Amino acid sequence: xxxxxxxxxxxxxxxxxxxxxxxxxxxxxxxxxxxxxxxxxxxxxxxxxxxxxxxxxxxxxxxxxxxxxxxxxxxxxxxxxxxxxxxxxxxxxxxxxxxxxxxxxxxxxxxxxxxxxxxxxxxxxxxxxxxxxxxxxxxxxxxxxxxxxxxxxxxxxxxxxxxxxxxxxxxxxxxx
Numbered sequence: 643x644x645x646x647x648x649x650x651x652x653x654x655x656x657x658x659x660x661x662x663x664x665x666x667x668x669x670x671x672x673x674x675x676x677x678x679x680x681x682x683x684x685x686x687x688x689x690x691x692x693x694x695x696x697x698x699x700x701x702x703x704x705x706x707x708x709x710x711x712x713x714x715x716x717x718x719x720x721x722x723x724x725x726x727x728x729x730x731x732x733x734x735x736x737x738x739x740x741x742x743x744x745x746x747x748x749x750x751x752x753x754x755x756x757x758x759x760x761x762x763x764x765x766x767x768x769x770x771x772x773x774x775x776x777x778x779x780x781x782x783x784x785x786x787x788x789x790x791x792x793x794x795x796x797x798x799x800x801x802x803x804x805x806x807x808x809x810x811x812x813x814x815x816x817x818x
Contacts, residue, residue: 682809686726689790693709693786693787693790696782696786696789697711697779697782697786698792700779700782701779704775704778704779705749706775706779707742707745708743709732709734709738709739709741709742710745710746710751711779712732712733712734713728713732713734713739713742713743713746713752713753713766714751714768714772714775714776714779715732715776715779715783716728716731716732717752717767717768717772718724718768718773718776718780718793721766721767721768722755722765722766722767723766724757724760724763724764724765724766725739725740725743725763725764726764727761728766734780746772749771750769750771750772751768751769751771751775752768752769752771752772753766753767753769754766754767754769755767762787
């Protein structure tokens with residue numbers, strides 16, 4: 643095939659007027675102007691996809707899905723959250739999380755209790771069985787976390803995590 647016969651790259655529409663009128667640095671007009679390897683959301687999704695894939699075998703051995711694992715992990719640190727708040731921390735759609743919690747409750751890994759501060763709300767508590775599952779999963783999570791930061795010194799790691807926190811605050815503030 644000759645070079646002039648190669649299909650041309652389809653271009654997405656350029657930035658909206660609102661995006662062009664922002665007060666920040668100039669934005670490229672198209673994702674291909676940045677490239678996938680320099681587009682932070684793409685890189686973050688790839689990292690999390692690989693992190694979750696590394697845990698799939700261990701999760702499967704415990705009969706856990708990714709939303710269930712995320713719920714148990716969050717509850718191991720912040721037990722007793724309302725479902726909506728747990729969905730935010732677990733990064734799972736609330737409807738998906740509700741189904742995951744239904745199964746975890748049937749399996750005796752969580753229990754739902756009325757929120758003492760709001761009788762209309764329900765809080766989720768991790769049971770001893772849920773704590774035991776997390777205790778079995780944690781070494782695998784910690785190993786994947788450690789491998790993720792292999793070759794990255796403590797100062798660089800702190801700076802990276804600090805940048806992620808700032809990005810999260812920006813997203814919250816701007817309600818992306």
